[in-house]
Amino acid sequence: xxxxxxxxxxxxxxxxxxxxxxxxxxxxxxxxxxxxxxxxxxxxxxxxxxxxxxxxxxxxxxxxxxxxxxxxxxxxxxxxxxxxxxxxxxxxxxxxxxxxxxxxxxxxxxxxxxxxxxxxxxxxxxxxxxxxxxxxxxxxxxxxxxxxxxxxxxxxxxxxxxxxxxxxxxxxxxxxxxxxxxxxxxxxxxxxxxxxxxxxxxxxxxxxxxxxxxxxxxxxxxxxxxxxxxxxxxxxxxxxxxxxxxxxxxxxxxxxxxxxxxxxxxxxxxxxxxxxxxxxxxxxxxxxxxxxxxxxxxxxxxxxxxxxxxxxxxxxxxxxxxxxxxxxxxxxxxxxxxxxxxxxxxxxxxxxxxxxxxxx
Numbered sequence: 331x332x333x334x335x336x337x338x339x340x341x342x343x344x345x346x347x348x349x350x351x352x353x354x355x356x357x358x359x360x361x362x363x364x365x366x367x368x369x370x371x372x373x374x375x376x377x378x379x380x381x382x383x384x385x386x387x388x389x390x391x392x393x394x395x396x397x398x399x400x401x402x403x404x405x406x407x408x409x410x411x412x413x414x415x416x417x418x419x420x421x422x423x424x425x426x427x428x429x430x431x432x433x434x435x436x437x438x439x440x441x442x443x444x445x446x447x448x449x450x451x452x453x454x455x456x457x458x459x460x461x462x463x464x465x466x467x468x469x470x471x472x473x474x475x476x477x478x479x480x481x482x483x484x485x486x487x488x489x490x491x492x493x494x495x496x497x498x499x500x501x502x503x504x505x506x507x508x509x510x511x512x513x514x515x516x517x518x519x520x521x522x523x524x525x526x527x528x529x530x531x532x533x534x535x536x537x538x539x540x541x542x543x544x545x546x547x548x549x550x551x552x553x554x555x556x557x558x559x560x561x562x563x564x565x566x567x568x569x570x571x572x573x574x575x576x577x578x579x580x581x582x583x584x585x586x587x588x589x590x591x592x593x594x595x596x597x598x599x600x601x602x603x604x605x606x607x608x609x610x611x612x613x614x615x616x617x618x619x620x621x622x623x624x625x626x627x628x629x630x631x632x633x634x635x636x637x638x639x640x641x642x643x644x645x646x647x648x649x650x651x652x653x654x655x656x657x658x659x660x661x662x663x664x665x666x667x668x669x670x671x672x673x674x675x676x677x678x679x680x681x682x683x684x685x686x687x688x689x690x
Contacts, residue, residue, distance in 0.1 A: 363517055364620055365449035368485035368559075370513050374447070375490050382495040385434075389426055393418040393436065398496075402447055412446060414438055419455065423583070428592045429460040431505070453460065458491075459505035465583065465590050466506040467643065471636055471651070472551055472582040473508075473613050478632045479625065480543055482520055482567070483512040488642075506589040506642070513565050516578065522567035525575055531566060532678075533558045533612055535572040542622045544577045545611030549672070550626070550658045552586025552607050553579075554595055589655055607658070613676035623662055630659065 380398035395415040415437040423429045476483035556563040563581040584593040586605040637651040
């Protein structure tokens with residue numbers, strides 16, 4: 331049950347008007363639900379021309395905006411070019427010792443009555459190749475797994491991007507990348523509202539079915555890099571001020587299904603590799619566990635097909651992913667293993683909090 335204090339606090343916050351950043355179009359136009367850009371599965375061919383050296387060096391606490399040109403071929407065959415701005419973003423991946431090419435924020439010009447491939451957006455997060463295209467594809471497909479399980483998940487759009495240096499110092503390169511749906515668009519698509527970050531909400535105050543789905547998904551992909559109360563790689567949505575918050579996860583580069591070279595779990599967790607699964611949820615009643623097992627088993631073929639039907643993966647990558655999913659389903663459908671690794675650990679997590687992010 332949600333505490334009275336939590337209900338009052340986020341009820342008051344939800345009553346506050348949503349303010350768009352200065353210079354942006356009206357919020358309803360910026361964050362339109364069901365943006366067709368994210369409804370398509372077709373890969374997008376793009377060219378991003380930018381001052382590469384300046385962008386790559388600008389990785390401090392407050393990276394600046396840099397002018398760039400984003401080009402693509404429209405549906406009628408004509409080439410379209412948008413004058414955009416790019417900015418280095420991220421936490422760990424912004425570090426040059428971690429990522430050779432950091433993730434970017436792409437800011438779009440006001441629409442001025444003209445439609446573009448990207449829909450009515452002011453900005454979009456772009457996940458780049460970092461160290462290798464393999465890790466980009468792996469993380470993209472983890473988002474697609476999440477989409478199979480619930481609409482309360484971020485949509486993504488895969489791109490093949492040609493990077494051109496405006497200064498002519500670096501050679502042209504081509505890599506995979508993907509755009510991430512805006513949180514506000516995700517919320518509108520699901521008839522929900524985003525709960526502001528300042529409000530501290532614990533896991534026991536969340537919507538039970540949605541939370542059970544989220545934590546089991548994190549266990550399936552081998553991800554421990556998240557926190558509800560600290561909003562670390564988690565966003566909270568609500569259907570109304572009288573209903574429990576709904577958690578939505580993002581940023582999966584630390585998961586076992588991605589297995590980025592820099593992904594190392596915290597020592598406090600007692601695991602040595604992100605390929606080792608650790609359940610980080612709390613205990614759920616038997617009927618919730620039964621419903622979750624049914625959901626994941628019903629969607630099993632569709633989850634495997636995310637990899638088996640992907641035209642951009644080689645056989646080795648497909649085997650890498652499906653073998654990891656095999657381990658999850660072994661635990662899910664083995665009563666003793668499920669009791670030991672999910673039910674019992676969930677009860678322990680309720681009784682003792684840890685300093686590792688994810689609990690209180």
